[in-house]
Amino acid sequence: MNSSKVILDKIISDNSxxxxxxxxxxxxxxxEIIAKASEAADAKVAVFKSGMKATYDEILRRNEVVSTxxxxxxxxxxxxxxxxxxxxxxxxxxxxxxxxKYLAIIENILKKFAEDGDVVIISEVDKGRVTQKFIDxxxxxxxxxxxxxxxxxxxxxGVILSGKNSDKNLSFDMELMSIKEECETQIADMLxxxx
Numbered sequence: 001m002n003s004s005k006v007i008l009d010k011i012i013s014d015n016s017x018x019x020x021x022x023x024x025x026x027x028x029x030x031x032e033i034i035a036k037a038s039e040a041a042d043a044k045v046a047v048f049k050s051g052m053k054a055t056y057d058e059i060l061r062r063n064e065v066v067s068t069x070x071x072x073x074x075x076x077x078x079x080x081x082x083x084x085x086x087x088x089x090x091x092x093x094x095x096x097x098x099x100x101k102y103l104a105i106i107e108n109i110l111k112k113f114a115e116d117g118d119v120v121i122i123s124e125v126d127k128g129r130v131t132q133k134f135i136d137x138x139x140x141x142x143x144x145x146x147x148x149x150x151x152x153x154x155x156x157x158g159v160i161l162s163g164k165n166s167d168k169n170l171s172f173d174m175e176l177m178s179i180k181e182e183c184e185t186q187i188a189d190m191l192x193x194x195x
Contacts, residue, residue: 083184087176091156094172095125106130106159107138109170114161116144121153121160123171130159 094102110120122130132148139146153160155171 083180087180090176091172095157099129102129102157103134106134109159110138110146111142113168113170114139114142114144114146115163117164118144119147119149119162121149121151121162123155123157124152125157127152
């Protein structure tokens with residue numbers, strides 16, 4: 001037999017156990033590395049999932065807050081519109097009031113606030129009701145001089161008194177706006193009372 005073949009077979013047979021041992025160790029190391037990598041990947045996935053859960057929970061919390069705020073905003077707008085409608089209706093009712101009662105209100109306003117020499121400005125709504133004769137008669141009762149302005153004001157009833165030193169806005173728009181500012185919250189609470 002060929003001596004080199006015998007030597008080669010001897011080397012292979014002697015080293016076969018070593019080769020098998022090295023292959024086993026390499027496989028074990030590879031399996032250990034794969035197991036550690038898998039554990040690390042699982043840990044990263046768990047961290048990612050918990051982060052996603054936290055993000056998901058935060059998104060839900062924010063949506064709840066935004067929905068609550070939107071609901072409150074809608075309710076607040078509804079309350080404001082209801083109060084505005086209520087005051088608009090009050091203005092309409094004042095404008096539609098019986099002429100005699102209406103003129104009594106205007107006369108009382110003039111008695112309380114008019115000064116000698118004031119110019120009385122009325123609105124378009126009052127053009128047919130509040131006349132120069134009415135102003136002259138009221139001024140005579142008060143013992144002062146009043147003039148009815150030829151210009152009409154842009155408001156819904158009442159008067160504006162233009163005087164030497166100052167003007168007084170006694171329009172019903174202004175009076176109701178003042179009342180509205182004072183009572184808006186209470187009126188809205190009464191309109192939207194929880195039962």
